[in-house]
Amino acid sequence: MSVLTNNLDLFLRAFGQTLQLFAVSAVLSLVLGTFLAALRVSPVPVFRGVGTAYVTVLRNTPLTLVFVFFVFAYPLLEILKIDEYTAAVVALSLYTAAFVCEVVRSGINTVPVGQAEASRALGLTFTQMLGNVVLPQALRSVVPPMTSTMIALLKNTTVASGFAVFQAGNIREQLSDQGDNVLVGLVWVAIGFVILVMPLTYVQQVFEKRWSVAR
Amino acid sequence: MTAASAPPMIRVAGVDKFFGPLHVLKNVQLEVPKGQVVVVLGPSGSGKSTLCRTINRLEPIDSGVIEVDGQPLPAEGKELARLRADVGMVFQSFNLFAHKTIVENVMLAPVKVRKTPAADARKTAMELLERVGIANQADKFPAQLSGGQQQRAAIARALAMKPKVMLFDEPTSALDPEMVQEVLDVMTGLAKDGMTMLVVTHEMGFARKAADRVIFMSDGEVVEDSTPEEFFSAPKSNRAKDFLGKILTH
Numbered sequence: 431m432s433v434l435t436n437n438l439d440l441f442l443r444a445f446g447q448t449l450q451l452f453a454v455s456a457v458l459s460l461v462l463g464t465f466l467a468a469l470r471v472s473p474v475p476v477f478r479g480v481g482t483a484y485v486t487v488l489r490n491t492p493l494t495l496v497f498v499f500f501v502f503a504y505p506l507l508e509i510l511k512i513d514e515y516t517a518a519v520v521a522l523s524l525y526t527a528a529f530v531c532e533v534v535r536s537g538i539n540t541v542p543v544g545q546a547e548a549s550r551a552l553g554l555t556f557t558q559m560l561g562n563v564v565l566p567q568a569l570r571s572v573v574p575p576m577t578s579t580m581i582a583l584l585k586n587t588t589v590a591s592g593f594a595v596f597q598a599g600n601i602r603e604q605l606s607d608q609g610d611n612v613l614v615g616l617v618w619v620a621i622g623f624v625i626l627v628m629p630l631t632y633v634q635q636v637f638e639k640r641w642s643v644a645r
Numbered sequence: 646m647t648a649a650s651a652p653p654m655i656r657v658a659g660v661d662k663f664f665g666p667l668h669v670l671k672n673v674q675l676e677v678p679k680g681q682v683v684v685v686l687g688p689s690g691s692g693k694s695t696l697c698r699t700i701n702r703l704e705p706i707d708s709g710v711i712e713v714d715g716q717p718l719p720a721e722g723k724e725l726a727r728l729r730a731d732v733g734m735v736f737q738s739f740n741l742f743a744h745k746t747i748v749e750n751v752m753l754a755p756v757k758v759r760k761t762p763a764a765d766a767r768k769t770a771m772e773l774l775e776r777v778g779i780a781n782q783a784d785k786f787p788a789q790l791s792g793g794q795q796q797r798a799a800i801a802r803a804l805a806m807k808p809k810v811m812l813f814d815e816p817t818s819a820l821d822p823e824m825v826q827e828v829l830d831v832m833t834g835l836a837k838d839g840m841t842m843l844v845v846t847h848e849m850g851f852a853r854k855a856a857d858r859v860i861f862m863s864d865g866e867v868v869e870d871s872t873p874e875e876f877f878s879a880p881k882s883n884r885a886k887d888f889l890g891k892i893l894t895h
Contacts, residue, residue: 562753
């Protein structure tokens with residue numbers, strides 16, 4: 431217990447950073463991932479190709495490599511200077527968006543094709559159909575896998591510790607420098623993550639319950 | 646174009662359509678003048694549903710011309726969406742939006758496509774639901790309604806766009822027998838009000854009573870095009886005689 435209480439400030443600061451990284455990347459990846467899913471089901475072949483290529487590249491690349499690219503390789507291109515924190519957010523968001531895209535797309539595939547046909551027959555455009563008819567129904571069935579993707583993102587934020595972005599993944603080395611018991615410290619880090627995941631699971635239950643009624 | 650000859654509401658000329666190696670529409674010719682009710686009959690697999698779906702391009706065609714109100718069907722995009730807004734369609738499986746209430750179903754397209762203010766759209770929607778006899782179901786979800794009520798809601802949803810023409814793709818085929826009549830009554834009312842209608846159906850009673858013209862299709866071809874009296878009392882082709890023999894003997 432003393433490992434935690436003596437370093438409470440360190441734990442709180444580190445998990446605060448983790449939460450911040452997660453929240454920003456979650457919002458960005460949800461928006462980008464949904465947009466990518468729209469591309470992948472669009473009637474325009476070029477759009478579908480772009481969406482498929484994106485998912486193939488980002489989903490098949492280890493997250494660490496995505497980080498390496500944005501922290502070390504991207505600055506060499508000298509396009510727009512970004513600090514390590516921004517690089518971490520970009521890497522996490524782009525990587526997770528590929529998974530979000532596939533989750534949303536599988537949800538879209540659960541909506542009967544007649545729903546899209548009825549929308550088209552009424553004169554709705556592709557975006558109107560997606561936004562008003564298909565996505566609202568698709569999102570109901572994606573709550574459990576989307577929660578899993580978000581939990582994975584939360585834990586993936588620790589990869590940033592290898593790239594000079596301070597968060598919960600750095601607690602171990604700090605404790606080690608101070609000569610504290612590292613193993614006990616790691617147990618507390620694990621407990622910290624469990625505590626952070628619990629609200630996500632709660633949100634999942636709330637949405638599942640709310641959206642199951644109108645079915 | 647001369648002022649004397651108004652274009653037909655629907656013109657289908659030389660249309661061919663294939664599903665892989667299957668030739669489902671063979672050089673189909675059909676004109677539906679404004680205000681006419683045309684019933685398309687034919688055995689299963691004769692291409693009548695496909696024909697209905699090509700008219701608002703839910704099924705693209707491989708060759709030929711389809712015009713609605715003198716305008717050829719554009720390629721997929723905004724222009725096609727505009728044209729579809731003027732062509733009402735009613736499906737065999739209703740296809741009401743499952744996550745919206747009945748009145749929201751009817752309001753959606755007027756609000757999103759026609760940019761009608763929500764309050765006006767709701768008022769019109771309630772009037773239409775009144776007309777099809779389900780105003781008291783307005784705030785329920787589609788799954789809470791019977792099949793007949795759902796199909797009447799679907800008709801109201803199509804009418805909310807004030808279409809120039811209505812397409813019915815086997816509107817009563819998925820209904821329990823006791824619910825067929827309530828849907829046919831709504832359709833007969835529409836026909837009396839002068840709506841241009843193309844109706845694919847197996848309801849011979851409706852064809853006799855409400856149709857101005859009967860089209861008989863078989864194997865992807867239009868085999869007969871005549872009045873209901875003529876078609877039912879004196880069909881010309883053997884295929885039509887065979888078809889009528891099968892359905893009218895029981």
